Amino acid sequence: xxxxxxxxxxxxxxLLGVAHDQKKDRDAYFAPIFAGFDWTREWEKAAKPDxxxxxxxxxxxxxxxxxxxxFAIGCGERYNxxxxxxxxxxxxxxxxxxxxxxxxxxxxxxxxxxxTIINEMDVDHGLTVPLSMMFGDVSEWPVxxxxxxxxxxxxxxxxxxxxxxxxEAIARAVASFPEDLNVQIWGTGGMSHQLQGPRAGLINREWxxxxxxxxxxxxxxxxxxxHIEYLRETGSEGIEMVMWLIMRGALGPGxxxxxxxxxxxxxxTAIGHIILEPKP
Amino acid sequence: xxxxxxxxxYLAEFEDIPGTRVFTAARxxxxxxxxQFAMSLMKPENRERWKADEAAxxxxxxxxxxxxxxxxxxxxxxxxxxxxxxxxLSKIFSTDGLSFVQAVSTMTGASxxxxxxxxxxxxxxxxxVRSKGEGR
Numbered sequence: 308x309x310x311x312x313x314x315x316x317x318x319x320x321x322l323l324g325v326a327h328d329q330k331k332d333r334d335a336y337f338a339p340i341f342a343g344f345d346w347t348r349e350w351e352k353a354a355k356p357d358x359x360x361x362x363x364x365x366x367x368x369x370x371x372x373x374x375x376x377x378f379a380i381g382c383g384e385r386y387n388x389x390x391x392x393x394x395x396x397x398x399x400x401x402x403x404x405x406x407x408x409x410x411x412x413x414x415x416x417x418x419x420x421x422x423t424i425i426n427e428m429d430v431d432h433g434l435t436v437p438l439s440m441m442f443g444d445v446s447e448w449p450v451x452x453x454x455x456x457x458x459x460x461x462x463x464x465x466x467x468x469x470x471x472x473x474x475e476a477i478a479r480a481v482a483s484f485p486e487d488l489n490v491q492i493w494g495t496g497g498m499s500h501q502l503q504g505p506r507a508g509l510i511n512r513e514w515x516x517x518x519x520x521x522x523x524x525x526x527x528x529x530x531x532x533x534h535i536e537y538l539r540e541t542g543s544e545g546i547e548m549v550m551w552l553i554m555r556g557a558l559g560p561g562x563x564x565x566x567x568x569x570x571x572x573x574x575x576t577a578i579g580h581i582i583l584e585p586k587p
Numbered sequence: 588x589x590x591x592x593x594x595x596x597y598l599a600e601f602e603d604i605p606g607t608r609v610f611t612a613a614r615x616x617x618x619x620x621x622x623q624f625a626m627s628l629m630k631p632e633n634r635e636r637w638k639a640d641e642a643a644x645x646x647x648x649x650x651x652x653x654x655x656x657x658x659x660x661x662x663x664x665x666x667x668x669x670x671x672x673x674x675x676l677s678k679i680f681s682t683d684g685l686s687f688v689q690a691v692s693t694m695t696g697a698s699x700x701x702x703x704x705x706x707x708x709x710x711x712x713x714x715x716v717r718s719k720g721e722g723r
Binding site for chain 2: 321322366367368371372373390391392393460461462463499501502503504505506507508509510511512514534535538539540541543544571572574575577
């Protein structure tokens with residue numbers, strides 16, 4: 308039986324990919340960020356997941372305005388790093404797990420989550436930056452990846468509650484996959500940031516801290532935060548944090564904290580990550 | 588639960604946030620061709636044509652005159668008003684060789700240096716910029 312053994316919430320700031328690829332990760336500006344991931348990289352080496360269900364959003368790379376899927380699951384064999392306008396990142400191709408992905412897609416649809424299914428797409432920094440942060444400089448990614456893309460660009464994005472419920476349904480789907488697989492689920496994006504308008508540069512350490520606190524333990528109050536609160540408190544792009552709730556929902560009623568880290572700034576963004584286990 | 592029931596009330600609240608244009612369906616419709624034009628700069632051959640003659644390149648897209656003018660002027664606040672979305676507009680400033688910090692700072696009235704200093708000092712506080720109506 309497949310099982311979800313851990314959840315990761317993490318920012319996916321593109322500048323981290325640049326710092327990593329240009330080996331600037333221990334420069335004065337980036338060192339406090341990457342140092343926070345030292346623990347995480349060691350933990351991932353020991354945890355040895357077989358598959359990561361990686362929740363992220365595309366940033367006008369694979370999807371343009373022609374088609375805007377709310378929840379889309381990648382069922383393909385492999386995905387290439389996207390050319391985001393300055394050439395693709397020189398990181399390994401992302402290898403999918405079509406057996407698990409199709410099983411999850413079918414199960415979710417029967418469970419009344421009407422997923423869009425993707426067989427071919429390129430994956431941008433939203434997906435490849437978290438892989439670099441968790442696994443470092445590798446010749447191939449040590450996991451298979453099931454990409455799960457969420458629309459958080461064109462309003463309305465899915466509600467926090469819907470994201471949480473999708474996570475719960477993903478956990479049910481994974482649990483009914485017959486093969487013995489160690490599966491992690493990652494929710495990426497955030498934390499507080501605003502990339503547009505006169506209010507750009509907004510950071511809310513207090514709110515981000517509250518959000519990370521709320522992911523730990525038995526409470527499910529985060530699922531009830533409305534979009535307007537993310538917008539007011541965490542900036543227009545802080546809405547990406549609803550994707551962390553898919554991860555949290557998939558971990559079940561309670562969680563245990565393994566590690567967390569928070570730093571301001573990275574580019575325009577507050578960067579945070581958290582590692583959680585389902586409470587037995 | 589967290590989902591508002593009334594779409595009109597849901598959308599109206601967005602207009603209360605200072606210095607922010609939420610990318611609503613109305614903006615997505617208004618900016619459709621603007622954003623798709625920006626998206627076209629993902630392709631190296633299009634970037635070459637664009638750099639060679641911006642006005643000629645724009646002539647091939649059904650943008651409004653306002654949109655064309657503000658693209659040429661790189662007025663990103665105006666482009667947000669005209670339906671642009673920052674992830675699409677980023678294709679324009681990336682082609683110009685600007686980073687997100689450099690381009691984003693132009694929308695705030697601060698110089699790049701001032702903006703970077705603000706970010707290094709912890710970013711812009713939400714205090715006073717949460718709500719126009721409530722002034723908090």
